[in-house]
């Protein structure tokens with residue numbers, strides 16, 4: 001069993017993937033600057049509090065462990081902020097990743113799994129969105145991820161680093177065993193905001209736009225459970241170990257839910273009415289984002305287990321009820 005370096009492993013998705021890797025018997029090293037993540041979410045004893053931008057410190061981590069593969073989750077990922085502070089996003093998401101690739105080259109490490117995003121596509125021209133859909137990001141966050149995919153392509157051609165880029169749609173839910181959950185600060189994602197409102201920590205959920213060309217006027221998104229995401233990462237990693245060439249896969253459930261539908265399913269889960277306020281559109285939000293996930297189902301036999309939104313929201317609610325203040329209690 002190999003050693004897997006997980007960058008951003010103290011964050012929401014990374015921490016869940018670490019748990020699955022440990023269950024499978026891998027030795028996992030988490031690298032995270034804790035700018036957004038939480039030490040309490042790190043389930044492996046091997047933790048390095050290092051910033052990817054600090055190449056010298058990063059070098060020390062590569063010298064300390066015999067790394068076989070890297071899963072790279074560490075990134076800044078708030079769309080609105082990326083439009084106010086583009087430098088910060090390009091520096092963190094491009095330069096940070098490039099430092100990793102350079103050290104991989106120096107240490108002859110060949111396998112890389114990358115957290116990409118539906119935001120690389122921009123406004124969709126067809127639904128569901130296949131991987132070969134045109135890429136026209138509408139924000140710096142999506143642009144930084146698309147640029148990094150391009151960089152990966154060149155590092156494969158030049159140095160033979162094999163990668164899988166996973167373009168997630170909307171990650172949701174929490175560890176069904178209740179050990180891990182979602183604790184972003186500030187929280188910008190719909191489902192945790194809805195649940196925090198149910199807990200009384202927010203007065204209402206603001207619906208960003210009710211005049212979209214969708215059946216109920218609100219945006220439609222494709223939600224995917226964080227444990228199904230984790231499984232896909234492990235399938236991708238093991239396929240690379242088995243000799244698969246570099247690939248790009250979407251990860252979603254091929255089914256959309258509107259903002260109003262999410263709120264109404266959440267009301268069922270929590271057993272109470274959730275106050276809402278109809279607000280303006282949030283700049284840069286496409287009306288509908290639904291993945292085609294055929295490719296990963298076919299090529300890697302990926303099979304989501306938690307594809308029903310009520311189950312996804314229930315796992316998030318179970319964690320949030322037990323940890324109303326997230327990891328900071």
Ligand SMILES: NC(=O)c1ccc[n+]([C@@H]2O[C@H](COP(=O)([O-])OP(=O)(O)OC[C@H]3O[C@@H](n4cnc5c(N)ncnc54)[C@H](O)[C@@H]3O)[C@@H](O)[C@H]2O)c1
Nearest residue numbers: 008011012013032033035036037051052074075077115171
């Ligand atoms: N949450 C989603 O729905 C979603 C959707 C598509 C793509 N993604 C991508 O998935 C990845 C994980 O997302 P998440 O929701 O778990 O985010 P998160 O913020 O919870 O986790 C990211 C982690 O990376 C760390 N980090 C950031 N920059 C770093 C740096 N320079 N050095 C060291 N550590 C650093 C943060 O401290 C944090 O713990 C990101 O790359 C994100 O862009 C997320």
Ligand SMILES: O=c1ccn([C@@H]2O[C@H](COP(=O)(O)OP(=O)(O)O[C@H]3O[C@H](CO)[C@H](O)[C@H](O)[C@H]3O)[C@@H](O)[C@H]2O)c(=O)[nH]1
Nearest residue numbers: 077117118119170188189190193206207208219259282285
């Ligand atoms: O308080 C809120 C928060 C969100 N929304 C709406 O709910 C939907 C989901 O919003 P999220 O912020 O939860 O998720 P996004 O679809 O904006 O973002 C996700 O998909 C993006 C790609 O488009 C990025 O990858 C990003 O990291 C990922 O979280 C959107 O229509 C948004 O407008 C509201 O109405 N009110």
